[in-house]
Amino acid sequence: MIRTLLIFILLLTQVGCHGTHLREQRSGVELIVLGIAQDGGVPHLGCQKPCCIAARSEGIRLGPACLALVDHSSGKTVLLEATPAIEEQLSLLRELTGLANEGRRPIDTLLLTHAHIGHYTGLIQLGREVASTDAVRVHCTSRMASFLRENGPWSQLVRLDQIDLQVIKKGEPVEIFPGVTATPHGVQHRDEFSDTVAWRIDGPSRSVVFCPDIDGWQDGVLDLLIDGADLCYLDATFYDGRELPGRDLSEIPHPPMVVTMEHLADKARETPGRFRFIHLNHTNPALRDRSVRAEVERRGFAVAEVGERYFLD
Numbered sequence: 001m002i003r004t005l006l007i008f009i010l011l012l013t014q015v016g017c018h019g020t021h022l023r024e025q026r027s028g029v030e031l032i033v034l035g036i037a038q039d040g041g042v043p044h045l046g047c048q049k050p051c052c053i054a055a056r057s058e059g060i061r062l063g064p065a066c067l068a069l070v071d072h073s074s075g076k077t078v079l080l081e082a083t084p085a086i087e088e089q090l091s092l093l094r095e096l097t098g099l100a101n102e103g104r105r106p107i108d109t110l111l112l113t114h115a116h117i118g119h120y121t122g123l124i125q126l127g128r129e130v131a132s133t134d135a136v137r138v139h140c141t142s143r144m145a146s147f148l149r150e151n152g153p154w155s156q157l158v159r160l161d162q163i164d165l166q167v168i169k170k171g172e173p174v175e176i177f178p179g180v181t182a183t184p185h186g187v188q189h190r191d192e193f194s195d196t197v198a199w200r201i202d203g204p205s206r207s208v209v210f211c212p213d214i215d216g217w218q219d220g221v222l223d224l225l226i227d228g229a230d231l232c233y234l235d236a237t238f239y240d241g242r243e244l245p246g247r248d249l250s251e252i253p254h255p256p257m258v259v260t261m262e263h264l265a266d267k268a269r270e271t272p273g274r275f276r277f278i279h280l281n282h283t284n285p286a287l288r289d290r291s292v293r294a295e296v297e298r299r300g301f302a303v304a305e306v307g308e309r310y311f312l313d
């Protein structure tokens with residue numbers, strides 16, 4: 001009952017979603033948002049602030065940033081990120097689409113950005129103890145692939161052929177469905193275990209950018225990433241940096257939403273809803289403060305919603 005209610009609320013939120021392309025269509029390639037939070041999700045382990053106390057008491061759970069791509073003609077699926085909430089996110093994908101590809105191929109392909117916990121540790125569910133998947137293709141950089149190959153428990157997934165690592169080259173497109181490519185672009189980030197990429201998906205007539213984690217928009221990287229893209233999911237870890245008093249933000253650098261909105265002000269006015277914020281930290285007021293949310297929307301931006309959908313053709 002609670003799940004049905006949740007889906008109903010999600011469907012309602014889609015209707016209010018500016019700029020998304022909503023159609024009753026069961027062919028073509030569709031993007032669906034499955035998670036919008038920072039790595040730790042909401043509620044966040046150990047958080048005793050009002051943000052997570054309220055989420056716990058209201059039963060609200062938001063998973064880490066994750067997008068799905070569905071090719072409705074073949075029924076094949078691609079997931080951008082394997083988050084710790086992968087089971088809930090894939091269950092939601094099936095409920096929203098009616099897809100039935102269960103069993104040893106719960107997904108066909110994974111595109112990973114980097115080796116921070118919210119972005120890849122869902123891979124653990126593909127192993128022997130859980131789904132024991134059959135060679136799910138995992139596209140990642142060579143440094144990320146080496147990290148997975150050389151460190152347990154990930155190395156066992158490779159050895160048992162539960163994942164099939166495909167090394168990508170930055171700037172080189174990979175065909176994920178007929179007529180749909182994914183291109184990784186290197187971005188600067190806290191790269192302890194792997195390097196980091198943003199993904200650009202080019203469909204038959206529309207393009208989407210997914211950049212959940214980046215240190216900042218220096219050197220014109222933002223303009224390069226969004227160039228010609230119809231929908232851009234951008235790092236919104238922090239709103240203006242004031243939401244984490246006492247933490248040294250230089251240790252966890254991200255472009256604050258207010259800086260991104262300033263930089264993209266004209267373009268957002270031209271095409272409201274084109275820029276959609278994702279990867280919000282549990283403390284980010286844009287998650288729940290109505291006046292902050294209204295200000296974001298007044299400026300032509302949007303906070304991504306779980307369940308929002310967009311056709312790429």
Ligand SMILES: [Zn+2]
Pocket residue numbers: 038039116118119212213279
């Ligand atoms: Zn992250």
Ligand SMILES: [Zn+2]
Pocket residue numbers: 043044047048049050051052053282283
């Ligand atoms: Zn919190």
